[in-house]
Each structure stands twice: as structure tokens, then as C-alpha cells.
Amino acid sequence: MKRRNFIAGAGLASLAAGLGVEIVYGSLLPEGVVPLVLQDPDPFKLFDKDTQMVVLNERPWNMEAQAHLLDDKVTPGRVMFIRNNGLIPQDIDPSKWVLEIKGEAVKKPKTYTLQDLKTNFKAHTYQLTLECGGNGRSEFNPPAKGNQWTVGAVSCANWTGLRLRDLLKDVGISEKAVYIGYHGADIHLSGDAAKEPISRGVPLEKAMQDETLLAYQMNGKDIPLAHGFPLRLVAGGWPASASGKWLNGLSIRDRVHDGAKMGGSSYRVPCETVAPGEKVAPEDMCIIESMPVKSLITYPKSGARIKEGRRLIIRGHAWSGEQRVSKMQYSIDFGSSWKSCSLEDPVNRLAWQHFSASIDFPKKGYYEVWARATNDKGESQPMVLPGWNPKGYLNNACHRIAIKVV
Ligand SMILES: Nc1nc2c(c(=O)[nH]1)N[C@H]1C(S)=C(S)[C@@H](COP(=O)(O)O)O[C@H]1N2
Numbered sequence: 387m388k389r390r391n392f393i394a395g396a397g398l399a400s401l402a403a404g405l406g407v408e409i410v411y412g413s414l415l416p417e418g419v420v421p422l423v424l425q426d427p428d429p430f431k432l433f434d435k436d437t438q439m440v441v442l443n444e445r446p447w448n449m450e451a452q453a454h455l456l457d458d459k460v461t462p463g464r465v466m467f468i469r470n471n472g473l474i475p476q477d478i479d480p481s482k483w484v485l486e487i488k489g490e491a492v493k494k495p496k497t498y499t500l501q502d503l504k505t506n507f508k509a510h511t512y513q514l515t516l517e518c519g520g521n522g523r524s525e526f527n528p529p530a531k532g533n534q535w536t537v538g539a540v541s542c543a544n545w546t547g548l549r550l551r552d553l554l555k556d557v558g559i560s561e562k563a564v565y566i567g568y569h570g571a572d573i574h575l576s577g578d579a580a581k582e583p584i585s586r587g588v589p590l591e592k593a594m595q596d597e598t599l600l601a602y603q604m605n606g607k608d609i610p611l612a613h614g615f616p617l618r619l620v621a622g623g624w625p626a627s628a629s630g631k632w633l634n635g636l637s638i639r640d641r642v643h644d645g646a647k648m649g650g651s652s653y654r655v656p657c658e659t660v661a662p663g664e665k666v667a668p669e670d671m672c673i674i675e676s677m678p679v680k681s682l683i684t685y686p687k688s689g690a691r692i693k694e695g696r697r698l699i700i701r702g703h704a705w706s707g708e709q710r711v712s713k714m715q716y717s718i719d720f721g722s723s724w725k726s727c728s729l730e731d732p733v734n735r736l737a738w739q740h741f742s743a744s745i746d747f748p749k750k751g752y753y754e755v756w757a758r759a760t761n762d763k764g765e766s767q768p769m770v771l772p773g774w775n776p777k778g779y780l781n782n783a784c785h786r787i788a789i790k791v792v
């Protein structure tokens with residue numbers, strides 16, 4: 387990895403922010419002298435991540451899990467993917483943090499301190515699935531530009547905060563309101579303070595759901611810096627790009643929000659299926675909303691061996707945007723026949739569901755276990771790559787693991 391470039395590009399202040407401690411006397415450091423602790427920034431230490439996480443990009447930081455790391459029912463921070471579009475904000479002082487509410491459809495602009503949000507509104511906790519729209523991109527052909535996510539850009543942690551709906555009620559929004567755009571404190575890669583790296587959001591209908599939170603805690607603690615400390619919008623079941631980190635502003639819009647990465651082909655797919663590689667006109671692209679039905683085998687790790695005559699226990703998670711998963715199946719004969727897995731109910735709406743199965747193999751040899759989820763609308767995962775799209779979003783093909791019976 388090109389660590390030296392990273393140091394030159396990001397600067398000491400952001401590294402210190404990543405460390406979570408102040409470099410006392412940092413301003414007195416002679417030019418060109420890099421503090422020892424920062425000379426070889428180890429992203430796993432920097433972000434308190436499992437060393438089996440895979441770094442896809444250092445500027446901005448993008449890191450994904452491997453399937454077997456996601457075996458926990460509630461995703462711990464250590465194995466949660468990081469997807470940044472810009473640079474992580476520096477020197478965050480939560481006691482000075484404010485959330486500014488503005489836009490055409492707010493009755494009167496208003497600001498809230500973090501303290502206001504924590505004390506004046508009821509707190510709610512939900513376990514919420516956040517999957518990057520580009521998860522699975524690495525398999526598209528022709529290849530799509532962007533981070534080459536395999537399967538690990540998904541998480542399902544517990545998020546605690548106030549309901550966005552309660553805040554909107556407190557602010558007062560007009561009848562014209564149709565969309566809520568978010569603003570974050572992260573810094574554009576160009577360093578230009580006037581530019582936002584990303585400013586997306588959700589339609590009013592999604593904003594009003596019980597589970598749409600302005601979260602200040604993840605898994606019962608302050609949100610880790612990389613995941614949006616001290617405040618984050620969390621809209622589970624939708625592409626995670628709708629869940630704005632380092633949240634310091636909301637725009638109540640009278641139109642579809644037009645912030646950074648809302649237009650063009652960003653987080654959009656062709657409204658109708660197109661042939662691989664085909665050019666699509668901007669007006670024929672639709673914003674991704676509810677994510678498709680999908681599942682992941684988190685145990686065992688692909689490549690596992692078992693003794694002939696032994697049964698193999700598999701387990702994993704299944705999710706389907708706004709829908710519930712109603713059926714989970716596995717195949718050991720490359721999809722020609724399917725058997726059912728046991729499937730748990732979600733702990734709440736928009737949380738992933740756990741599945742398991744005990745598999746019997748007929749004889750020694752190489753097998754693949756394929757897993758397929760079906761939602762309550764009857765939609766199933768495709769066995770092979772689904773519809774091609776220019777940016778490589780929404781790959782929900784069946785997850786496969788290799789097994790050798792010896
Ligand atoms: N402010 C801000 N919010 C953001 C982003 C970002 O770059 N800046 N990335 C978005 C995208 S594309 C994804 S997939 C998720 C990733 O969340 P995570 O890094 O906590 O896993 O955050 C979303 N929210």
C-alpha cells in the first residue's frame with residue numbers, strides 16, 4: 387500500500403482525528419517531521435478494525451469485510467465496512483456540534499445542539515441493515531468503475547437515536563416538503579470547502595418511518611469516527627449512501643434533493659433493463675430506493691474441508707430492503723435442486739434475518755454451497771449476475787462457498 391502518499395495527501399490533522407487523540411504541541415512540530423505513531427498509519431489500528439478487513443482505497447478510505455467476518459447477528463464495529471466519498475472530518479467537538487435545518491419547505495430554519503437532540507427527544511434503538519449500493523460491483527462485466535466491492539459492504543448494527551419524524555414535527559415543515567437531503571462535515575477530496583463530497587437523502591415518506599433515525603450511538607456506544615461520529619442519519623434497507631455520516635445539516639426540500647451524487651448515474655440504475663455496456667440517457671436512470679433481496683453465508687469460510695459422513699452446518703443472514711425474507715434455500719448441485727434452510731424472524735423491520743442448515747453430502751469431492759433468499763413478494767436472488775448497469779449497483783446474485791469433502 388502506498389502509505390507515504392497517504393500521509394502527504396491527508397495531512398497530520400486528519401490522521402490525528404483518525405487516531406482520536408490530540409497531538410499536543412502538534413503546531414510546534416518542525417516541518418517535514420512526521421510523528422512516529424503516524425509514520426506507518428495502519429488502517430486496522432487507526433479505525434480499530436479486524437486485520438482481515440480488506441482495504442480497497444486509502445484516499446478516501448474504503449474498506450470491506452470478508453463474508454466469514456460477518457458471522458455475528460449484530461455487526462460489531464470491528465468488521466463494519468467503511469465507505470467514504472471524502473475525507474473524515476477533523477477535530478470534532480461534540481459539545482459544539484450543531485444540526486442546522488433549512489430548505490424551501492421548512493417553516494422556519496432552526497438549529498439543534500447534540501445535547502438538545504439527546505435530551506429533548508425520545509430515544510429509539512433498531513437493528514438496521516446498511517448495504518452499499520455498489521456491494522458486489524467487482525463481478526460486473528464489462529467492469530464498472532468505483533470501489534471493487536465483493537460481498538463485504540453490508541452491516542447490521544444497533545443504532546440508537548431520535549426519530550427523524552419527531553424532529554421534523556418539532557421543526558415544522560410545510561405541505562410542499564417532499565424530500566429530506568442530508569449534509570455532513572466531511573471534506574471534499576479537492577479540499578474545496580464549498581464542495582460537498584456527498585449530499586443525498588430520502589423522500590419524505592421514508593423519512594417518516596418509525597425506523598428512520600438520527601443516531602448518536604452504534605451498538606450502545608458513541609458512533610465510531612469512521613461511521614459518522616457524533617451524529618448520523620440511518621435509513622435502513624436503502625442503499626447506505628442515503629444514511630449521511632457526520633450529520634450537521636438537513637435540507638427540507640420541495641423537490642427531489644439535488645445535492646452531490648444525487649444526479650447522473652450516481653446511485654441510479656436504468657429504469658428498464660439494458661444490454662451490458664449500453665449507453666443510458668440520464669432521464670432513463672432511476673434513483674435506487676429499497677435494496678434487492680440478498681443473502682450471505684457467513685459460516686463456514688469458503689474453502690472449508692469436512693470429513694466424509696459428517697454433516698456441515700452453514701449459517702448466514704438474509705435481507706431484502708423494505709421487504710421481509712420469507713424463504714431461504716441452499717443448493718449443493720449448482721442450483722439444479724434446492725432444500726430449505728431454517729430462517730429466523732427479523733428482530734425488527736429492516737434488520738437482517740439469520741438462517742442455518744445442516745447439509746449432508748453424498749460422497750467425497752468438491753462441492754459448492756449456494757444460498758438463495760426469497761422475499762414476501764416472491765422475488766428471489768438470481769443464480770448469476772443480475773441486470774447490468776453503468777455503475778455496477780445492486781448485484782444480488784446468490785452467494786457461493788466452496789467445500790471439499792475428504
Ligand atoms: N457524510 C457522508 N455520509 C456518507 C458517506 C460519505 O462519504 N459521507 N458515504 C455513504 C455511503 S456511499 C455509504 S455505503 C455509507 C457507508 O457507511 P459506513 O462507512 O458507516 O459503513 O455511508 C454513506 N454516508
Ligand SMILES: [Mo]
Nearest residue numbers: 469518519627
Ligand atoms: Mo455506498
